[in-house]
Amino acid sequence: MDIYDDEKKIAGAINHVAAWVFLGSQVGKEFRFKVSRFSGVKTIGQFRSKEDQTETFHIVFKVTEGKAKLVFVNEFGIKTLVENSFEGDKSLFVSKGMTRVRLVGQATSFELKMERLP
Numbered sequence: 747m748d749i750y751d752d753e754k755k756i757a758g759a760i761n762h763v764a765a766w767v768f769l770g771s772q773v774g775k776e777f778r779f780k781v782s783r784f785s786g787v788k789t790i791g792q793f794r795s796k797e798d799q800t801e802t803f804h805i806v807f808k809v810t811e812g813k814a815k816l817v818f819v820n821e822f823g824i825k826t827l828v829e830n831s832f833e834g835d836k837s838l839f840v841s842k843g844m845t846r847v848r849l850v851g852q853a854t855s856f857e858l859k860m861e862r863l864p
Contacts, residue, residue, distance in 0.1 A: 749787055750813065750852040757819050762786040779858040784814070784851040791847040793862065795840050802837040802863040803827070812854030820845045835863065 749755050749762055767782040770790065777791060795801070807816065807828050815829040822841050849858070 748852060749785070750815075750850055753824060756787050756817060756824055756848060756850055758787075761788045763788050776859060776861040779849070779856075781849075781851070781857075782855045783811075784849070784854050784856075785812075787848055787850045789846050789848050792844060793847075794844050795842050797842050798839070800837050800839050802835055804835050804859075804861045804863055805832055806859040807832045807856065808858075809854060809856040811856075812852050814849065814851040814854040814856050816858070816860070817848050817850055818845050819848055 755762055763784070763786040765781060765784040765786075767780065768784060769781070770777065770779045772778075779790065805816070805828055807814075809830045813830060816827045818825045818827055818838060818840060820841055820843055825838055827836055827838055
């Protein structure tokens with residue numbers, strides 16, 4: 747089984763990364779990534795919720811090669827936020843506690859802009 751569908755590795759704390767280029771930055775509240783030939787899983791951020799709630803993000807995810815997804819991981823499991831290309835606002839219910847935001851890809855190249863909305 748490759749990492750793209752391996753829930754144990756996606757939920758784990760260890761990053762498994764192979765990439766030619768993996769550039770990331772934070773500008774204000776917006777995270778930006780430009781990635782070429784990425785395969786694996788990598789934590790790109792985390793946030794803590796004081797209670798069970800719905801979180802909303804503005805996302806521009808342009809996948810130009812392979813396949814990729816953006817997932818939330820917490821003690822209750824894995825939830826896919828977006829898979830492959832997407833542009834717009836996306837809301838997802840998250841449980842109280844720490845949630846990690848992870849990129850998962852298989853032979854993929856993409857650009858990602860993501861901002862947590864109030």
